[in-house]
Amino acid sequence: MHHPSDSSTDRDMTWDEIDALLGDDDPLADTATHSVERFETITPTARAILRTEQVTVDRSGGFGAMMESFDAPVVELFFDYAGQRISASDPRDRFFKAAAGGMRIVKRDFAAETRARCLLESFGAIDLECMTEWAVPPGSRAHYLLKCDGDVHDYCGFTAWVVPQLRKVGWTVELESGYPYQVVGADAPDWYARVEPDEQR
Template structure:
């Protein structure tokens, strides 16, 4: 992997700093104490306000070892080498890169570096989608509260090099120490791609979110969960068809698996007056019982699955539930859940064992299964 100082990442250099210096450097960077002065080759000049009125100067040179940077950071402070002020400068550089700040005024051309100009390249839109679940204590309600945030990050791929933000300056890339690429961004094409995203309902996020905190790109969000589901189901397939590269992070909660089929399996028990019923779905070739899936949903949001709530939900609405032992989710239509829970709902609320994928019913209840035919087609077995 070739490291690029214009795409700096903390994980590539923090090993050269003590834990205390790094933590204090993070604080200084967040307080805006560090000022970047110039960047030439792999050497950064910066200044940093100390805890008092003193301002210290840093000269930082990074040496690539292939997968890591070796940091030689000289500072005018009493510590003198790889101190908190040096860490603050590197963190400030990384933060500004991720925020899309134009750093070209800082770059000092080197006489030994040949510049190659690339223009006329059509950018490919790259959209990355991510989620983050935040759990915190709500003092007003006196209980823990779970909040999920979703973000989309838009970037533009120019022959393998990513640019983002408004195309006011050329994209400068150092593929190797002896060469610099100056990629002339296509502002008109980028504006059309950005407008296409905004036409889908997304708007620029005003606050940073852990959903894509470290991911480069211009960050967007949507108004609510319903809008995110509609965007993924309807807009994302069309964007991909039109040449967009859409990447879903593993934790993105709308990276939904498709339900291929629904089934109901009946098996007689040794006791003649009873039978076992398993209701399930087929997902990517795997049969999954609905009982443990719905149990988790009922326990998580019991108010959504009561009779009154179900009656108010349109058939086309979807309930998102987690797949067992997986980070992925599926969308269950209320057109299927309504007859299912209306027919057998009280059995689910009796809290059977999660380990048992079946319901045991008396033969006298067999007639009630006819209510399950009211939803989408159900494949009966046994």
């Protein structure tokens, strides 16, 4: 007799059990009536959004309270798996994706994601989770700070040089509307100026 508290029948299936269900010996794996089909392998595309957010820094050095807040450029990083956006901070190692005939399970390519993170960090971006004295507002989707105590030259330099490098290797990089550290690209129309003396000086 089934007992309501019997955890062996009421509990959710584990991923290992789902793996076994979808294995090569599963006679339903290739049928259209199977609600969940085989695993799908997708190489993700790194996507980054640059914007500014208010950050708070503890500059007390452990002595008293010396908090400073100001706007700083940050990066939101996520990975595009054939149209499915997965945040860099998403803890899941796999997810479901709709497909013809049912659902597919996509395993995240953590090796590719790690390479993307390392590339971004090689250009000076700093993982906010590693910064104990810096904080962003609750609910922020930012993952990286461009630089600690950088200036306008650092931030514009990132836009002018790093962003094109990331795009060359397949990244999609967006500058949020109103991002203050945008630069004029090389494909911009030519600018001309005429200098005339000021007769009053």
